Amino acid sequence: MFKSGFVTIIGRPNVGKSTLSNYIMGEKLSIVSSKPQTTRNNIHTILTRDDFQVVFVDTPGIHKPRHKLGEFMVKIAEESIKEVDIILFITTPDDEVGRGDQYILEQLRNVNIPVILLINKIDESTPENIAKTIKNYSEFFDFAEVIPISARKGKNIDILLDVMKKYLPEGPKYYPDDMITDKQERFIVMEIIREKALRLLEQEVPHGIAIEILSMKKDRKGIYNIEANLLCEKASHKPIIIGKGGSKLKKISRYARMDIEKFLDSKVYLRIWVKVKEEWRDSPFLLKELGYKD
Ligand SMILES: Nc1nc2c(ncn2[C@@H]2O[C@H](COP(=O)(O)OP(=O)(O)OP(=O)(O)O)[C@@H](O)[C@H]2O)c(=O)[nH]1
Ligand SMILES: [Mg+2]
Structure with missing residues (x-):
């Protein structure tokens, strides 16, 4: 059975969405920097394997906009959740669920799509801190799955792909094998x-x-x-x-x-x-x- 679907990667600015998208693709299609609000457009990348095809949507970080460009960025990021089969919500190890994440998660409460929590940058954290983060976030929101990862080091990305496949619906190959992005x-x-x-x-x-x-x-x-x-x-x-x-x-x-x-x-x-x-x-x-x- 062939599976396929759309998967959006959302979260606050700077949590590592584009780094994850690039790591999964094995190619740098999204730009990355240590400054927040790097990504400004939704960037579709296409991963094709023997038994599934996933279109990832790397989105701009959701933040409080201060100009029309920011409004555009937040709007397209938020709209991405309407058209997908799986939502990857990324955050980083922290003592509490911050305001920014609370705002995003509130919007996900009423969507009927599995939300997978990815705790990124675990290479910079401790097991205690990661455990605390998992506990706090799981209490705040009902995630389908929780996976601690390091997008930079490629840690647990194989697990993420396996888990994701489980939630993908049966479907056709939307794009040819050699197409890796919709961007020119x-x-x-x-x-x-x-x-x-x-x-x-x-x-x-x-x-x-x-x-x-x-x-x-x-x-x-x-x-x-x-x-x-x-x-x-x-x-x-x-x-x-x-x-x-x-x-x-x-x-x-x-x-x-x-x-x-x-x-x-x-x-x-x-x-x-x-x-x-x-x-x-x-x-x-x-x-x-x-x-x-x-
Ligand atoms: N230590 C560590 N740093 C990471 C990891 N993933 C990403 N980073 C760093 O975090 C910074 C932000 O990464 P991006 O991928 O640009 O983050 P983003 O979520 O796409 O950011 P916006 O596009 O601004 O919303 C960069 O300096 C990355 O190198 C990780 O797993 N570990
Ligand atoms: Mg980005």
């Missing part, structure tokens, strides 16, 4: 550049960044020529992003190029221009232009 190459290239900016910049600067791919063409020698705008929110951010003598921007470009070459399996020329678009995170028009739309 262009989207992933844009995200790789944004990831490097997120990692190399500090404070509020990286959260106000968006990437616009202006062109992406393969020339006759098989080299990709990519041109992109790096948008920032404030004029004062521009010199920070460019850095002394252009050093910061060069670093962002260099790291991005290396990852894009790996992803496209090809040599890449990458040019990035920094542009200011005042308060784009609150402009419905710009949000739509940059791909943050339903």
